[in-house]
Amino acid sequence: MKVRSLIKIIESVDGGIHLTFFRPALSLPYAARDKDYAIEVARRFCLETIDREGRPWIDFWKGRGGGVTCPEGFVKLPIDLWCCKLTGEACNIQATVNPEDEPGFRHGCHADSDKQDKILKTIQAGKYDGFHHVPGRSLCIACEEKGGKKETFYYHFPWEFAELDVAIGQTYEATLGLLAKSDISRSYAMCPLCASCCYEEAIRFDSELDGQLKVLEFDAYFRS
Numbered sequence: 438m439k440v441r442s443l444i445k446i447i448e449s450v451d452g453g454i455h456l457t458f459f460r461p462a463l464s465l466p467y468a469a470r471d472k473d474y475a476i477e478v479a480r481r482f483c484l485e486t487i488d489r490e491g492r493p494w495i496d497f498w499k500g501r502g503g504g505v506t507c508p509e510g511f512v513k514l515p516i517d518l519w520c521c522k523l524t525g526e527a528c529n530i531q532a533t534v535n536p537e538d539e540p541g542f543r544h545g546c547h548a549d550s551d552k553q554d555k556i557l558k559t560i561q562a563g564k565y566d567g568f569h570h571v572p573g574r575s576l577c578i579a580c581e582e583k584g585g586k587k588e589t590f591y592y593h594f595p596w597e598f599a600e601l602d603v604a605i606g607q608t609y610e611a612t613l614g615l616l617a618k619s620d621i622s623r624s625y626a627m628c629p630l631c632a633s634c635c636y637e638e639a640i641r642f643d644s645e646l647d648g649q650l651k652v653l654e655f656d657a658y659f660r661s
């Protein structure tokens with residue numbers, strides 16, 4: 438399976454190179470020979486992070502038992518708090534729905550009962566598959582809005598996400614303003630986006646960022 442990470446590389450006038458990582462959020466000057474070498478160093482760093490954090494993360498998610506991730510759930514990063522798309526609030530059941538435990542779900546989920554019916558039906562109909570096969574991924578709202586892919590492809594691992602404001606080098610408030618001006622949903626700044634979407638949205642605002650932002654692609658083998 439391919440996973441992606443976004444990085445930002447700024448070549449400064451004094452010849453130095455500045456690297457920005459999104460997961461973990463890290464920004465540092467790097468004395469690289471050249472940009473290609475800096476990308477190589479960044480690639481190794483990302484791969485090590487994915488390798489170190491990926492396995493325990495996947496194991497943790499397997500430990501969520503028979504639960505299926507609620508189709509209305511999304512993770513608020515970097516604190517990994519599951520929230521509800523319907524209400525925007527933190528989800529009491531952390532978006533884990535056990536189809537065998539309807540009362541538990543009804544009690545925990547704060548959506549209204551019509552919405553609860555819909556969620557249960559979706560899960561029980563098995564139309565909504567994939568999430569328990571590849572646990573631990575969260576929705577990229579930009580992927581979902583673009584559509585056109587199998588639903589599971591809208592979901593990404595934590596280390597694939599990036600913040601649009603950091604990518605375009607603007608403050609959070611300025612980014613909200615830019616989004617509003619361009620008639621793009623403010624949630625693109627409020628929720629992290631997957632590496633590819635963050636890149637795409639960023640260069641829509643400033644095409645010159647194309648030279649600074651890079652989507653790194655890796656093969657992940659921690660599936661079992």
Ligand SMILES: [Zn+2]
Nearest residue numbers: 521528546547
């Ligand atoms: Zn909920």
Ligand SMILES: [Zn+2]
Nearest residue numbers: 507509521546
């Ligand atoms: Zn829910």
Ligand SMILES: [Zn+2]
Nearest residue numbers: 577580631634
């Ligand atoms: Zn996306």
Ligand SMILES: [Zn+2]
Nearest residue numbers: 580590631633
């Ligand atoms: Zn995507």
